[in-house]
Amino acid sequence: MKKIIRLVSIQMGAVLTDMLSLGDSRKKKSKILGYGGLTLFVISMSLLFFMYVFMISEGLKMFDSLDIMPTLMMAITSVIVLMTTIFKIKGTIFAFKDYDLVMSLPVSTTGIVASRLLLLYGLNMLFVCMIMIPATLVYGMKANPSLGFYIISLITLFCIPLVPIALASILGTIVAYISTRFRHRNLFNIIFSVVMVLGLMFFPSFLGDGGQEIVDMSRLLTNQVNELYPLARLYTKAVISYDIWSLLIFIGISLGIFMLYSLVIGRGFKWLNSKMLTGGTRTKFKMGEQKVNTPFVALYKKEMKRFFTTPVYVLNTGFGVILGTLGVIALVVIESPIGDYFDISFDIGQYMSVPEIGGTIGVLGPLMISFFIILSSTTSASISLEGKNMWLLKSLPVSEKTIFFSKIGVNITILAPLILDLILLLLVMNVDVDQGLIMIIVGILSTIFVSQFGLLINIILPNFNWTTETVVVKQSASTLVTLLGGFALIVIQYLLIGLIQIENMAHIIYITLLLIVNLVIYRILMTYGVKKFRGFLV
């Protein structure tokens, strides 16, 4: 047991170091700053959730539906754990970087498996606490339940992530295993993961009878969750009705499934890991004609390949693009003769209770575009992802400017479909030419902003000693700061639209601001950015 705890603490330390970009920092001061930052982040996120849940509770109380709140929060937490864990499986349970080293230690395989599962559980518990503790407090304040509610909530808190982790692990293992059977394993991995996530997102909307009789959407959702996820029903009975049997069955099922999963994983651990760590199908190479590119194109292609061979990178930064494109395609099909033929066309303006939908899109459209674009910064992880290859990049006879441009170029290429979607949307929705033009310019400038800003932030906050790509792409300080910077810009945009009521004036001021910000960031990148890049110790 001592060995398992030691393994977990070392692995947890590595994950936190990755998240806080402490990889290349040996200074105590930076560590204190990093951990202080994490604590601040957890506290502020909990406060944010507290406010968010408080607002929801106000609404629910108005409709006399406060009782559904704990289930709703439990369901949201379970879905978050499920969605985020799928992509953590490879790198945490399977095909993790230090597999050979860990397996050579005098610790039993069961012990190693237990340590990996505890690590996964520990990471998820952090998020579970961040949501469930504020939710429990808000419900306590609003509903004034007895002490039993708090005791049962505390007991169930530790069980909530168990089944979602097991389910996500099964799905993640299937994706990871099948992908090892294919030569283009990463492509398969990406497609399969996208389909699966889309399925998880849209599956609940196909259930039920459309909700004509049930006005309260939250109750409908809770009912659906209860039907879909039997544990939610047990949870409701335990927490709301203090049903001890439901509580015991809830704990029993959660622990049972998790233990069963642990046993299965324990048995196949070595076999699956060797399958995933060994290369795919090998063919004998024959020299043929080789293609020649310019240094910039070579760097750009290398960067593109990096993006498309890292499934978590594609899913995290390209998902907005995929969703946006699918949405626009669906809209175009519905509005086209195909939609008429299948009788699925409708007046979208009437549906959304907005008679002049074109005008509304013209006003709020730039906000929507900015939102989708700021979610898609590939550059905010692109420096960190160089990792141990940084020596290679720095030894090449190319200027820092070319390297930066190749990374920015990839981000712009990834976001290009969103600009095309936008043009298509403007055509379908009959938006005025001037408003359409504003939207396209905002789209292009936001794309340049997110690409440049992400790169600059990653140069300032790099982490080259990461253990899994997931941490760099999803949870690093650099991606978080880039996201916050993007949100700050959207807040400014929103305020401008709210404060300046003269037609198009707010957008024109915002465009001018974006242009200036982009020029300033470019200047900083080419001076401070280049200097900092040259100084990286690799």
Next chain:
Amino acid sequence: MLEIKNFSKSYNKDKKAVDNLSLKVDSGDIYGFIGHNGAGKTTTLRAIAGILEFEEGDILIDGLSIKEDPVACKKKIAFIPDNPDLYEHLHGIAYLNFIGDIYEVSKADREVLIKKYADELELTDNLGDSISSYSHGMKQKLAIIAALIHKPKLMILDEPFVGLDPKASHTLKQTMGELCKEGSSIFFSTHVLEVAEKLCNKIAIIKGGKLVASGTTEEVKGNNSLENVFLELISVN
């Protein structure tokens, strides 16, 4: 070809990793750089390759300063680190083409040289595989091929023989000799003193960041074996 002038590098205020090192590598030299672990070999090699910034002294490649014109200097250099971490997401051939593109190697030269060196190092069959599936030795071979296809004037190698099988080691030694006959220079670190003694026409010994001996192999070792000279030098306080 390579001139190191009063080069110093420190990672913290208290201690210099390399202290006032000066050295000259001429065209055609195979220059061995030896020293104990942590003596400052890798720091020096990385600074020459333009990977590591430094404040004191200068390093000239073919008369150009690596500080002032890094891109032009790097075009003349090939650097292989002690642990060749290459782009694992690329296939072997894609990596070679990437290097070929960066160093602007013509299509004709590229096709001939990749085939020549990949055949010599017995890696041709594996060039279609992902680098992530390569063993340490295979990665080392790929790094060597990538270094050779752009015909560098100066090769900087950090422990180049580690991980190579005996045949590949032999091939590399032969290739190093051929390159130097054609006018290129090689500056490399090694712990295998027998190899340095047999292969190098010049040798430098570094201890605690300071150069303690340098010159032709004969001058440095005199009538002793290189191993004896080295042990004697590093044991002196």
